[in-house]
Amino acid sequence: MYSQVIRISDMQRLQDEIDETLSLLEAIFLPSFFDIMVHLMVHLPAQAMIAGPVHFRSMWAVERYIGKLKGHVHTRSHVEGSIAEGYLFDESLTFCSHYLDDESRLNRARNDGGLDMEVDDTTPFFHNIGRGLAGKCMVMLDxxxxxxxxxxxxxxxxxxxxxxxxxxxxxxxxxxxxxxxxxxxxxxxxxxxxxxxxxxxxxxxxxx
Structure with missing residues (x-):
């Protein structure tokens, strides 16, 4: 549904598969498992057939940014003032970092954990080994x-x-x-x- 072009036939097939899958899950899980997020899948194909691809109307980026603004609230009695002050502080630091020669969040190298992004051509299948994650921990697998x-x-x-x-x-x-x-x-x-x-x-x- 996040692709640039969607076909009505694919959405209709997806609708049937979701209905069948939820029916099978109802025979396995308790009713408490089926909250509003699980039920949301029933309406997504029909919504895509009516409104088109999701990326034209996605609100996830807006919601993430609103969540970031809510993190600036430190005084409950002055919510708007805290958000305005935090936003101004963040934008000022971003503007000043353009004129710094030292490392900043704009020119900081990505932490790949020492992994090389490209491997040689002798690898028959996997030509990219991915990127390391920040805050990773070492786990020994049996x-x-x-x-x-x-x-x-x-x-x-x-x-x-x-x-x-x-x-x-x-x-x-x-x-x-x-x-x-x-x-x-x-x-x-x-x-x-x-x-x-x-x-x-x-x-x-x-x-x-």
Whole structure:
């Protein structure tokens, strides 16, 4: 809905999918889960079909700026005066920082945590490793959590989809072979092996 051009057919399909998804969620979650924010999704496609793309009428930037102005309030009895004084102070500092040779918030280098934004061309899939976050903390992941994070990144990457399909075909052939030999039923824990075997399969076939 935030794209520059939207199609009515896409909004109608999205409306049907939202209705179906909420119906499935109602069978899982308690009624207290469905607050006004969850219900808002029902009206967004219809609103987009009537009013057009969201970026022409989005109020998020205005609301963020209003929230910034509210942060200037330190005297509850003089709200307007506090906002005016804080706004004037902020604008004065911004104006003066243009004439400073030292580092300011206008020319401060972005904190990327020492990460290089571009990687060499030998990387087959990922050509950008992203940016570091301010206030980051180091977290040591155990082997299971690292594998889950690794699978999450790969499973949500479009270029890896052909390899996922190839791995699924290989896994299903193995499953059918086991069924023919032992006559066992396919259970959910058994099918969870699809994710568990991906790591070894990928290292065997993709690292050649």
């Amino acid at each position: 082997n299971k959590t690292w594998l889950q994070a690794h699978r999450y990144v790969l499973f949500n990457y479009d270029n890896i989809e052909p390899y996922l399909d190839k791995h699924m075909i290989t896994f299903l052939l193995l499953v059918f072979e086991v069924i023919e030999k032992s006559s066992v039923c396919i259970t959910r824990p058994f099918m969870s092996g699809l994710n568990c075997t991906w790591q070894k399969w990928a290292m065997k076939h993709l690292m050649r």
